[in-house]
Amino acid sequence: SAVISQKPSRDICQRGTSLTIQCQVDSQVTMMFWYRQQPGQSLTLIATANQGSEATYESGFVIDKFPISRPNLTFSTLTVSNMSPEDSSIYLCSGSRGPNTGELFFGEGSRLTVL
Amino acid sequence: GNSVTQMEGPVTLSEEAFLTINCTYTATGYPSLFWYVQYPGEGLQLLLKATKADDKGSNKGFEATYRKETTSFHLEKGSVQVSDSAVYFCAPCYDKVIFGPGTSLSVIP
Numbered sequence: 311s312a313v314i315s316q317k318p319s320r321d322i323c324q325r326g327t328s329l330t331i332q333c334q335v336d337s338q339v340t341m342m343f344w345y346r347q348q349p350g351q352s353l354t355l356i357a358t359a360n361q362g363s364e365a366t367y368e369s370g371f372v373i374d375k376f377p378i379s380r381p382n383l384t385f386s387t388l389t390v391s392n393m394s395p396e397d398s399s400i401y402l403c404s405g406s407r408g409p410n411t412g413e414l415f416f417g418e419g420s421r422l423t424v425l
Numbered sequence: 426g427n428s429v430t431q432m433e434g435p436v437t438l439s440e441e442a443f444l445t446i447n448c449t450y451t452a453t454g455y456p457s458l459f460w461y462v463q464y465p466g467e468g469l470q471l472l473l474k475a476t477k478a479d480d481k482g483s484n485k486g487f488e489a490t491y492r493k494e495t496t497s498f499h500l501e502k503g504s505v506q507v508s509d510s511a512v513y514f515c516a517p518c519y520d521k522v523i524f525g526p527g528t529s530l531s532v533i534p
Contacts, residue, residue, distance in 0.1 A: 351526070351527075352514065352524045352526045352527050353469070354524075355522070402468075402469065404469075411457070411518070412456075412457045412459055412516070412517075412518025412522050413471055413474065414461075414469075414471065415471075416470065418468040
């Protein structure tokens, strides 16, 4: 299986601040994605991280709120900007070995609490 | 748009009981079908998959069969163990993976 590591694993942040989550994957991973899992809820895809270009965002998510970078094949960051308590969630980095395979590997997630 | 419906829990079973978690998906095209599992305190991981009609995915004693005629992919296990306690997500993949709401399973000794 592919190796995906994320940091921080958890953080507590103040309203109005921003937090950047880092994700490192191994070279088997070609596609990278960011998901959000709100408390007691399922996973929602935020965006696909594209190497060297702007991420592809899903409906309901915008670049100003969730800027994403992927400067190289194995590294991506997600920033949660101007946070509010509603942003308290687990943010998950995931990857796949090819396009649209559906077989995803996940990091352990970053649990974010906004006060 | 595409969607997935999944039996919502929580489900509580005694050890060695039979498990079924129902899952149905929208019939747009022919998605690949997946079950993911999230054990307490761990990251999400793939449990099993099926990529075409009538395929049966299996892993760790769990099985699910791709039923095109009923657009279903029900998860089954003949004898659950305490270690199977987790949240299970049905997840069809169209052009992207869509996760069901999750079913929380607790197995008691």
